[in-house]
Each structure stands twice: as structure tokens, then as C-alpha cells.
Amino acid sequence: MSQTSSPEKIHDLIGVGFGPSNLALAIALEELAETNGHALDALFIDKQTDYRWHGNTLATQSELQISFLKDLVSLRNPTSPYSFVNYLHQKQRLADFINLGTFYPCRLEYNDYLRWAAEHFATQAVYGEEVLRIEPELREGKVDHLRIVSRDPQGRETQRRARSVVVGSGGTPKIPDAFRAFKNDPRVFHHSQYLSALQQLPCNEGKPMRIAVVGSGQSAAEAFIDLNDSYPSVKVDMILRASALKPADDSPFVNEIFAPEYTDLVFNQPHAEREKLVSEYHNTNYSVVDVDLLERIYGILYRQKVAHQYRHAVLCRRTIEDVVETAAGIELTLRDLATDVRQTHRYDAVILATGYERRSHRELLAPLQQHLKDFEVDRDYRALANPEFGANVYLQGFCEASHGLSDTLLSVLPARAAEIGQSLYQHLGKQASNAPASLRQTCA
Ligand SMILES: Cc1cc2nc3c(=O)[nH]c(=O)nc-3n(C[C@H](O)[C@H](O)[C@H](O)COP(=O)(O)OP(=O)(O)OC[C@H]3O[C@@H](n4cnc5c(N)ncnc54)[C@H](O)[C@@H]3O)c2cc1C
Ligand SMILES: NC(=O)c1ccc[n+]([C@@H]2O[C@H](COP(=O)([O-])OP(=O)(O)OC[C@H]3O[C@@H](n4cnc5c(N)ncnc54)[C@H](OP(=O)(O)O)[C@@H]3O)[C@@H](O)[C@H]2O)c1
The missing domain is CATH 3.50.50.60 (FAD/NAD(P)-binding domain)
Structure with a gap:
């Protein structure tokens, strides 16, 4: 009507x-x-x-x-x-x-x-x-x-x-093609649903879970920290295509690109030059993490080494080749981009911190x-x-x-x-x- x-x-x-x-x-x-x-x-x-x-x-x-x-x-x-x-x-x-x-x-x-x-x-x-x-x-x-x-x-x-x-x-949340079939599966969700989706999972009641966080941007890093701090029963693997987690450049000279006057400079360029400017400063915003948060993540991983208790991992240079649902959970086949070695990992849930369109x-x-x-x-x-x-x-x-x-x-x-x-x-x-x-x- x-x-x-x-x-x-x-x-x-x-x-x-x-x-x-x-x-x-x-x-x-x-x-x-x-x-x-x-x-x-x-x-x-x-x-x-x-x-x-x-x-x-x-x-x-x-x-x-x-x-x-x-x-x-x-x-x-x-x-x-x-x-x-x-x-x-x-x-x-x-x-x-x-x-x-x-x-x-x-x-x-x-x-x-x-x-x-x-x-x-x-x-x-x-x-x-x-x-x-x-x-x-x-x-x-x-x-x-x-x-x-x-x-x-x-x-x-x-x-x-x-x-x-x-x-x-x-x-609009970006969902990689390999995960589209899981649209109605409460175990696979985009970071934009983080708090409400987690409430529905067993870790909310303190039950053990293995969770994959896909992505290496600020959202992925925040999910990692929150799962570490707020859900002691959760083990996290952060899965990224990049060779390392990288810091957001927010140094003062670079930060001038966010001043209102800079809009004129970009707009007045020919198309190709605008593209160059956007890609030159991509690392101020996309696929990067605040340096404080990076250091916290590194500290958490280091303390694991000291204690010989390996709760979380950051899996760099990994591309996701296959996603399969089994009775035991969600299996991700990861290929190491440096060695070509494939490994299958099983998770109870997957958080797609894969950005926005x-x-x-x-x-x-x-x-x-x-x-x-x-x-x-x-x-x-x-x-x-x-x-x-x-x-x-x-x-x-x-x-x-x-x-x-x-x-x-x-x-x-x-x-x-x-x-x-x-x-x-x-x-x-x-x-x-x-x-x-x-x-x-x-x-x-
Ligand atoms: C988790 C997160 C944190 C961020 N933090 C920062 C930050 O600290 N600093 C920064 O500069 N930027 C940040 N950003 C970038 C973010 O884009 C901006 O902060 C800001 O939200 C942009 O405002 P907006 O109004 O354009 O879009 P949004 O904040 O996304 O608001 C869009 C609104 O439109 C509504 N809407 C969408 N579709 C429809 C529809 N069809 N009909 C009716 N309503 C609709 C939505 O409900 C929403 O309320 C962050 C982004 C994310 C995802
Ligand atoms: N506290 C805050 O203020 C806060 C919190 C969260 C987000 N934000 C903001 O929100 C915006 C978006 O950040 P975001 O972290 O959500 O997104 P993002 O920076 O765009 O990062 C998306 C990540 O997903 C990965 N990815 C995308 N498609 C993939 C695929 N098919 N397979 C594997 N990996 C894939 C990307 O990998 P590649 O790098 O390999 O492409 C990248 O690491 C930014 O402006 C950010 O600053 C702010």
C-alpha cells in the first residue's frame, strides 16, 4: 500500500x-x-x-x-x-x-x-x-x-x-563474493553489524569460539582488540592480504589534505591528476590502522610469545580461496601469497571487516x-x-x-x-x- x-x-x-x-x-x-x-x-x-x-x-x-x-x-x-x-x-x-x-x-x-x-x-x-x-x-x-x-x-x-x-x-558494507552465499548465516557478518551479531553467538555467554576477522583496516583492528578485551573465551585469527598491518598516516603535513581548502585543489585538477592525489594518500584512510592500536595488537601478540600461550594470530599475505560450511563450522582455505602454500582453517564465526562501497x-x-x-x-x-x-x-x-x-x-x-x-x-x-x-x- x-x-x-x-x-x-x-x-x-x-x-x-x-x-x-x-x-x-x-x-x-x-x-x-x-x-x-x-x-x-x-x-x-x-x-x-x-x-x-x-x-x-x-x-x-x-x-x-x-x-x-x-x-x-x-x-x-x-x-x-x-x-x-x-x-x-x-x-x-x-x-x-x-x-x-x-x-x-x-x-x-x-x-x-x-x-x-x-x-x-x-x-x-x-x-x-x-x-x-x-x-x-x-x-x-x-x-x-x-x-x-x-x-x-x-x-x-x-x-x-x-x-x-x-x-x-x-x-554500503562490502561483502567479498566468496561470502555472499552466507547472507542469512548469523555466523558470518560484516563489521557494520559487529555488536548485535556477536550478541547472538555463544561467546556472548562465555563459550569458547574461534573467530576469523578478515581485513587489515581500522574496523578489523578494533574488532581484534574488542574480542581480546571483552570476550576472553574467543580466539581470533586476523586474515589479511597485505604483508603487514600498516599505520594510518596522520602526520601533520599529510593531514593538510583534509583541510577544507584542499577540496579546491583536488577539484581543479584534471581527472587523471585527481586520481593520482587520491591514490597517493590512500594510506591516510584505507587498509590502515591507528598506530596506537597497532602497537596494542603487537603487544598482545608479544605477550603470547612470552607466556607460550597462543590465543590469537595475525595471518598476513593470505588470500581466501574457498569458503565451505561444514557441520564443524566454516572452513576457509587460505593461500599464502609468498609461498603458494594452502591451508584450511576452521572457524565458528567470520567477521568481514572488508570495508564499504x-x-x-x-x-x-x-x-x-x-x-x-x-x-x-x-x-x-x-x-x-x-x-x-x-x-x-x-x-x-x-x-x-x-x-x-x-x-x-x-x-x-x-x-x-x-x-x-x-x-x-x-x-x-x-x-x-x-x-x-x-x-x-x-x-x-
Ligand atoms: C565504524 C566507522 C567509524 C568511523 N569513524 C570515523 C572517524 O572517526 N572520523 C571520520 O572522519 N570518519 C569516520 N568514519 C567515516 C564515516 O563515513 C563518517 O564518519 C560519517 O559517518 C559520514 O557521514 P554520512 O552522514 O555521510 O554517512 P553515515 O554516517 O553513514 O550516515 C548515513 C545515514 O543514512 C541512513 N541511510 C542510508 N540509506 C538510507 C536510505 N535508503 N533511506 C534512509 N536513510 C538511509 C543511514 O541510516 C545513516 O544514518 C567512520 C566510518 C565507520 C564505518
Ligand atoms: N575508530 C574509528 O574512527 C573507525 C573505526 C572503523 C572504521 N573507521 C573508518 O571507516 C572507514 C573504513 O574502514 P574499514 O576498516 O572498515 O575498511 P578499509 O579501510 O577499506 O579496509 C578494508 C579491508 O578489507 C580488506 N578486503 C576487502 N575486500 C577483501 C576481500 N575480498 N578479501 C580479503 N580482504 C578484503 C582490504 O584488504 P586490502 O587492503 O588487501 O584491499 C582491507 O584490509 C575508514 O575511513 C576508517 O577510518 C573508523
Whole structure:
């Protein structure tokens, strides 16, 4: 059954997803409403039933990988009430946080900060509806506006209309082909499901288990540490194709690539040069681990050697050649890339810390494909379109190839949100709903 929410209403903007990217946009739009003297009618739809930032990965030891000063707003407007510092102040933890002497709060706390900020936009957010597709609404042969079709957990579909969409739906878990057949097997899961999936396994009740963690990025390392610390009955094998676990380069000169100004530098390069820049700095973000965590893992393995008690292993240079389910568990056949020697290992569960793909925008926007230029965007993140396309599509988090490595991260959120917000005001022009600028809510 499909229903249309207020059939006559056309929103200025519907945001798909209410993660940090679209939350930063909601904040920027509130500021722009004041400077422009009128607010845009914006609604954000998120498929989660409440606000959570990678909620199933929030292991207690996990820390933010970016300075808290790069929060939703401070780099653009340090006086904003939506800063992490004001959040700490409101929660009466500012002095205690300072005593920690860190720039890197734990991710549990950052999740709480984001949730606190999102609460201020509760009237503009719809939770528990998954956007399925974005379709064109034609008028006199032209795309006049867009129809956003969503579905709630009971299977009811809702249609809403908007002049613009901003797709901020984040990454999609990457599942290697060899594991696709295990889609409904609770023993094989992607790291994005880490906490809830582990709760269903016998180790949650202290029973012994052998668990394989596939991958050598930050997710794999965090799973290793959490299994070591929180599940004493678990033995872990970390399985990686690389010849070693490698550190993320977060040294200061390199870190300048995450400054908002660097986006211009990347965008203004020809395609081939952009590609070079992204691959040159790949090791700031992908298939790498924070050095502190690397050292902890090394320390754990070293202490095993001292005690002659070998609970965990890191199996480098291994590619997974076969995955077979047997009565005794899941058997992985691994080939050593240096020696070509094959060995079969049996596990009770497999965690795929195999990263994320950025393709959900293509699926959501497929009905508009013929009007868009292969999902390429302009500097303001607005999708390039054919002349008959009179609506606006913006992408947040899908523009790494054109805007650089910061695009999938938190680093440029304040600047990007303002750029998109200004572009929306410019392109909506007189069409905008002209609501009075709402008074800023007290951030408490
Ligand atoms: C475990 C983990 C930790 C990370 N830590 C850091 C870090 O410390 N620092 C950093 O800079 N980056 C980090 N990242 C990178 C991450 O991409 C950004 O932190 C940030 O989450 C990007 O925000 P986003 O809003 O673009 O995407 P997301 O945070 O992924 O949010 C997307 C939102 O869209 C919703 N959604 C998806 N599809 C639909 C749909 N069809 N309909 C409705 N809603 C939908 C989702 O429910 C989600 O709430 C981390 C990534 C992971 C996986
Ligand atoms: N605390 C935090 O802030 C935190 C925590 C987790 C994640 N993150 C962020 O989230 C993003 C993603 O990190 P991630 O660790 O999830 O992913 P990632 O860095 O992309 O790493 C994915 C890993 O999976 C491996 N892999 C992919 N396909 C494979 C296959 N078919 N077979 C075997 N191995 C395969 C890759 O191996 P190859 O290298 O051989 O390709 C790589 O080691 C990063 O931005 C990261 O910083 C942050």
C-alpha cells in the first residue's frame, strides 16, 4: 500500500539519510535562514528508528579518528551552539574532558554528541523510513520536481515531493563474493553489524569460539582488540592480504589534505591528476590502522610469545580461496601469497571487516539516470544534469573521486554543508517556500 504525505506539498529539500553529513547541512541551513531572512522547508529521512552513528560498531575502546574540533560546525562557525565544546558544556563534562588531555573522544561519546545535535532538529527529521527511490515528476516534458518514495518497517510506502534532494546515505558494507552465499548465516557478518551479531553467538555467554576477522583496516583492528578485551573465551585469527598491518598516516603535513581548502585543489585538477592525489594518500584512510592500536595488537601478540600461550594470530599475505560450511563450522582455505602454500582453517564465526562501497546514490537515483551526467557533480556537489532537468540533486559522501579523500569523512562537513546550503538558496531562488527564519533553539 502506498500513501502520499500531504499530496500538494512540495518541500524545498528532502535529505536522504540523517547521518553527520545531512545533520551538518541542517545546522548550516539554520544559519543561512537567518542571513537570507527566510528558511527553506527541509525534511530529512533516515531508515534507522533513532539517531545512531555506526551504532553497531561502538565498542567501548573505539575512539574518534579526527580532532573533536572538526565537529559538525566549528571549522566554519566556532561560535555555533552546535559545537562539541558546547555539547560538553551542556552535559557538564567540559572540565573533565579537558582533564583527559585528548583531541580524540571515544566514539560512544561522539555518537551522543551527534544525537544531541540531531535532537534539535527533531521536527525536521523522520526516522524509521528507508528511501527506496527518487523519481522524476514531469511538467510539460521537463523534470519539475522529485518524488521520494520511502518504506517503513511495516512495509507501508510513503511518497513525498521535493524540489531538491541531498543524498547522504553513507557507505554500503562490502561483502567479498566468496561470502555472499552466507547472507542469512548469523555466523558470518560484516563489521557494520559487529555488536548485535556477536550478541547472538555463544561467546556472548562465555563459550569458547574461534573467530576469523578478515581485513587489515581500522574496523578489523578494533574488532581484534574488542574480542581480546571483552570476550576472553574467543580466539581470533586476523586474515589479511597485505604483508603487514600498516599505520594510518596522520602526520601533520599529510593531514593538510583534509583541510577544507584542499577540496579546491583536488577539484581543479584534471581527472587523471585527481586520481593520482587520491591514490597517493590512500594510506591516510584505507587498509590502515591507528598506530596506537597497532602497537596494542603487537603487544598482545608479544605477550603470547612470552607466556607460550597462543590465543590469537595475525595471518598476513593470505588470500581466501574457498569458503565451505561444514557441520564443524566454516572452513576457509587460505593461500599464502609468498609461498603458494594452502591451508584450511576452521572457524565458528567470520567477521568481514572488508570495508564499504559508495554506490547507494546510484541505486536511489536510478530513475533519474537519463537526466543526470553519470552522477558527476559540480564543485558545489550538485549533480550535473541535462537542460530538461529542473530539480536539484546533491551528493554528500559520494564525491571522493572529484573532491578528494575528505569526502567520506567528517573533516569537511562544516564547509561542505555551507557550500550546499548556499547553492540551494541560489538554485531554488523564487521557488523556495519563503518560510520565516525560525528562531534558533537553545542548545541545552
Ligand atoms: C565504524 C566507522 C567509524 C568511523 N569513524 C570515523 C572517524 O572517526 N572520523 C571520520 O572522519 N570518519 C569516520 N568514519 C567515516 C564515516 O563515513 C563518517 O564518519 C560519517 O559517518 C559520514 O557521514 P554520512 O552522514 O555521510 O554517512 P553515515 O554516517 O553513514 O550516515 C548515513 C545515514 O543514512 C541512513 N541511510 C542510508 N540509506 C538510507 C536510505 N535508503 N533511506 C534512509 N536513510 C538511509 C543511514 O541510516 C545513516 O544514518 C567512520 C566510518 C565507520 C564505518
Ligand atoms: N575508530 C574509528 O574512527 C573507525 C573505526 C572503523 C572504521 N573507521 C573508518 O571507516 C572507514 C573504513 O574502514 P574499514 O576498516 O572498515 O575498511 P578499509 O579501510 O577499506 O579496509 C578494508 C579491508 O578489507 C580488506 N578486503 C576487502 N575486500 C577483501 C576481500 N575480498 N578479501 C580479503 N580482504 C578484503 C582490504 O584488504 P586490502 O587492503 O588487501 O584491499 C582491507 O584490509 C575508514 O575511513 C576508517 O577510518 C573508523
